[in-house]
Amino acid sequence: MIEGESSRTAERMALERAAHQVADSPVVFADPLAIGMLRPEQAALLREHPERFHGSPIAKRRRAIVVVRSRIAEDEIARAADRGVTQYVVLGAGLDTFAYRNPHASVRVFEVDQPSTQRLKHERLATAGIAVPDNLTWVPFDFTRQTLPDALAAAGFDRTKPAVFAWLGVVMYLERLDAIETLRYISTLPTGTAVVFDYALPPEVTPWLVRCFYRRTLKGFARQGEPWISFFTPTPLRAELSQLGFTDIEDLAGDDVNRRYLGSRWNGLTASGFGRIVIARRM
Numbered sequence: 081m082i083e084g085e086s087s088r089t090a091e092r093m094a095l096e097r098a099a100h101q102v103a104d105s106p107v108v109f110a111d112p113l114a115i116g117m118l119r120p121e122q123a124a125l126l127r128e129h130p131e132r133f134h135g136s137p138i139a140k141r142r143r144a145i146v147v148v149r150s151r152i153a154e155d156e157i158a159r160a161a162d163r164g165v166t167q168y169v170v171l172g173a174g175l176d177t178f179a180y181r182n183p184h185a186s187v188r189v190f191e192v193d194q195p196s197t198q199r200l201k202h203e204r205l206a207t208a209g210i211a212v213p214d215n216l217t218w219v220p221f222d223f224t225r226q227t228l229p230d231a232l233a234a235a236g237f238d239r240t241k242p243a244v245f246a247w248l249g250v251v252m253y254l255e256r257l258d259a260i261e262t263l264r265y266i267s268t269l270p271t272g273t274a275v276v277f278d279y280a281l282p283p284e285v286t287p288w289l290v291r292c293f294y295r296r297t298l299k300g301f302a303r304q305g306e307p308w309i310s311f312f313t314p315t316p317l318r319a320e321l322s323q324l325g326f327t328d329i330e331d332l333a334g335d336d337v338n339r340r341y342l343g344s345r346w347n348g349l350t351a352s353g354f355g356r357i358v359i360a361r362r363m
C-alpha cells in the first residue's frame with residue numbers, strides 16, 4: 081500500500097460485494113450494507129444503472145471469489161457462535177460490513193486494519209448513516225510493523241477463549257513470514273478456533289493461459305502500489321498448517337467453490353484460476 085493512503089483494493093472488494101447484490105441472482109452472499117461502503121457517486125451509479133456492473137466473464141470470476149470467501153467466513157462464525165464462540169476477528173477488514181449487521185448478539189467483532197483504511201471506513205459509515213455497534217472494537221494495526229498478539233490484547237481480545245478469524249484478500253499483500261507468524265499465533269489459541277483465508281498460487285504452477293493473464297494482473301497490482309508478494313502451493317501449505325496444530329483443514333480450489341456455492345447461479349458466476357480459500361480449524 082502507498083504509505084498513509086487508504087487501501088484501493090479494499091474499495092474494489094467493496095464494489096465487488098455491492099455489485100453482487102444487484103448483478104447476480106440468486107446471491108450467494110447477502111450484504112445489504114455493501115453499497116453504503118462505496119463512494120456516494122459510485123453507489124448512485126450502481127443504484128441507477130445496475131446493468132453496468134454485471135461485468136465481463138473475467139470480472140465475474142474475480143467477484144465469485146470475493147463473495148464466496150465472505151460467505152464462508154460468515155458461515156464459519158455462525159456455526160462457531162452456535163457452539164459458544166464469542167470473538168470474531170476480521171484481519172485487514174477493509175470495508176467489510178459484517179460488524180454492522182452482526183446477527184450474533186454474543187459475538188464481539190475486532191476489526192484490524194491500517195489506520196488509513198480505517199479512517200476511510202469511518203467516513204463511509206458516517207456518510208451512509210450506518211451506526212457503529214457497541215460490540216465492535218477497531219484495532220489499528222500494521223502487519224509489517226506491529227505484533228498481532230500485542231495489538232489484540234491491547235484491544236481487549238481474550239486469548240484464553242477461542243475465536244474465528246476472517247483474513248480475506250490480505251495474505252498475498254504480506255511477506256510470507258508475516259503471514260506464517262499470524263497463522264502461528266492463531267494456532268496457539270484454544271480449540272474451537274478457526275481461520276478463513278484466501279491465498280494466491282505462484283504463477284509458475286498455473287496453466288499457461290491463466291499464467292499469461294495472471295502475470296498481467298500482478299503487474300497491474302504492483303503499478304497501483306499494492307503488489308502481491310506472497311504465494312503458496314497447496315501441499316506444503318497444508319503440511320505447514322498441520323504442523324502448526326490445525327486439525328481440520330479445507331483448501332478449496334475454484335472447482336470446489338463452484339460445486340459447493342455457485343452451482344445454480346444462472347449468470348455465469350464461477351470461480352477459477354489462481355486463488356484458493358482455506359478454512360483451518362483447531363478442533
Ligand SMILES: C[S@@+](CC[C@H](N)C(=O)[O-])C[C@H]1O[C@@H](n2cnc3c(N)ncnc32)[C@H](O)[C@@H]1O
Pocket residue numbers: 081086087089090093094171172173174175176192193194197221222223224247248249250253
Ligand atoms: C484487498 S483488501 C481486503 C479487505 C477486506 N478483507 C475485504 O475482503 O474486502 C486488503 C486489506 O488489507 C489491509 N492491509 C494490507 N496490508 C496491510 C498491513 N501491512 N497491515 C494491516 N492491514 C493491511 C488493507 O488496508 C485492506 O483493508
